[in-house]
Amino acid sequence: MGMRCDEFEARLNDLLDLRLDPAVDVPLAEHAEDCGHCRTLLAAYGNALLPATLAVAHDAPVDLARRVYDRCGSNILVAPRSSSRWYVPHVAAAAAVALVALYLDSQPPQPSAARPVAKAHAAAEEPLTDPVALPASMEVASDSDSAFELWPDLSYGASGAFSDVGSLWPAKSIVAVAAPIEPLPSLGQPQVIAELASGLKPLADSATGAMVFLLDVLPAERQDGAGAIEAPPHAAPAASSDEAI
């Protein structure tokens, strides 16, 4: 059985791969005798390869070696510093810093486990969608007597209070510290307005009035608690009536 045309080209390539002359291959030659298409193909392959087999040296410049040597100069054996890679360490360092920043930014605030500061921690765990807004649990209620209710430890100077705040996410800490100051309940009291309207007062009397006012607005349980601001002994009559002012 004779060779098929597809086998012919495959066998032709195999012979060329072995750098053999296909013309000396008997089955190939027999098929080429009988098949005009494959005979043309055989001739085409031969013509395509002929220039390659007759390849002569192209006009390689004779002074190429000298030119190469001159190009390399005295640094011929020194690998050139790659100017395109000088920035790699810088980029790596910047990327590391950026990754750390991203990691810290994506971390929820971690409250201190040593002391429970219930409301502040609960607020810190709430998702904060608006960076300038307080979490719902930290908002000062309109009917609240004092914003200091939210910050008992801060307002009364309990030890460790500020370390708790410091462990919060920085942005929240700023908001949380600033927010309780905002209500300033003293401005809404008629006593203070009366004081201001009455003109200058002696320093001692003004300070006494301020302390009395604080005792009024502070929560009852804190007025007698440890670390609370104690009212001076002579303040009670002044606080009880407007006539004393």
Add this chain to the structure above:
Amino acid sequence: MRPNALEEFELPDDVRELVSRCLQGDGTAVIELVDHFRGQVFGLCYRMLRHQQDAEDAAQESFVRAIRSLKRWDPERDFTPWLLAIAGNRCRTQLATRMRRRPGAALPDEVADQRPSAHAASPLEEEVSRALGELRFEYRTAFVLFHEQELSYPEIAAAMNCPIGTAKTWVHRARRDLARALIERGVVEEYGYALRRV
């Protein structure tokens, strides 16, 4: 004997010795190294770029890069494929640069060097060279490395950084496309069916 074949440095040990001398700072060894490979490197560059000046530039740049990177050459591997791989990359870069400068240009025919050469090309060589220039870069490189530089398939695979089977396929397709191009142009009828020894 083909003029661009290595005549004095066919033994790998000689190449290694040359490279070793180069690495020790022997400038004479550098010149010897370039002199004995310039035919191969320039031949590949000329086949790929089809332009004398471009081929000279590519060959020079290839040698400069190779010499500056000699420390990276693994002595366990053949030197010739490593060197030709650098030359092939330079040709690819030069062709890409040429394409960027002249987008849409029919690259091989338009930029082919028309200057008279010491080696006058026959009409058949012109036809084959033209058809070769129309092949894909990989096909052309593999074809030139196999049939002109007489590299083996493992060497071609090493030079082109591809599997041996891929190198073989590229050479086969280059032959097939070349043969069909010659048939389409009527070159086969004109030059007869003679098949020379390869």
